[in-house]
Amino acid sequence: MTNQATLILIKPDGLKKSLTGNILTRLSETKLEIVAAKIARVSKELAEEHYRHLKDKPFFEDIIKYIRGELHNRHKVMALVYWGEEAITKCRQLAGSTNPEEAESTSIRGSYGRITTSGVYENVIHVSSDEKEAEREIKLWFQPDEVIVSLYPTKDVVEKEKKIKAWG
Numbered sequence: 001m002t003n004q005a006t007l008i009l010i011k012p013d014g015l016k017k018s019l020t021g022n023i024l025t026r027l028s029e030t031k032l033e034i035v036a037a038k039i040a041r042v043s044k045e046l047a048e049e050h051y052r053h054l055k056d057k058p059f060f061e062d063i064i065k066y067i068r069g070e071l072h073n074r075h076k077v078m079a080l081v082y083w084g085e086e087a088i089t090k091c092r093q094l095a096g097s098t099n100p101e102e103a104e105s106t107s108i109r110g111s112y113g114r115i116t117t118s119g120v121y122e123n124v125i126h127v128s129s130d131e132k133e134a135e136r137e138i139k140l141w142f143q144p145d146e147v148i149v150s151l152y153p154t155k156d157v158v159e160k161e162k163k164i165k166a167w168g
């Protein structure tokens, strides 16, 4: 048995279509543990870093707009980390194929995804593709103290004079 962690994003189309509850219910079938969760705005830098492996694809600009919510007027995503036995395999299986038309019809993408007239695969959910990508993505989207289990090595850093926002 291998415990894995995976980043899950409920993309802006998933939020716009009110699918959050539905998707979380589907993912709960896996019996995995949610170890981090938040609603996040997606800066251009974060989007481009997240999808850096697709930089040379003709649809790159479109998926940056898509993940930033510009196609759905929903400028946020829900980001979660699922953790447990074979987490990546199980979540990718439930999500279904990248192309929603090819995804198994009962999968999340098969049920709720679509291809737009401009050709973007709007597939409502992101799941990390493998352990290496999961580590890269989780470190990109979450700080160590936002994750309630210790997934990767951390170090203590003293930051002096760092301006942070506190409750007023």
Ligand code: IDP
Binding pocket: 054, 059, 063, 097, 098, 119, 120, 121, 122, 123, 126, 127, 128, 129
């Ligand atoms: P994945 O999300 O299944 O891991 P990736 O290849 O990492 O697939 O692609 C990231 C996202 O880019 C997809 O989820 C989808 O929204 C979009 N995408 C991927 N391939 C295509 C394509 O050929 N046409 C349009 N959009 C695509």
Ligand code: MG
Binding pocket: 127, 128, 129
């Ligand atoms: Mg991918």
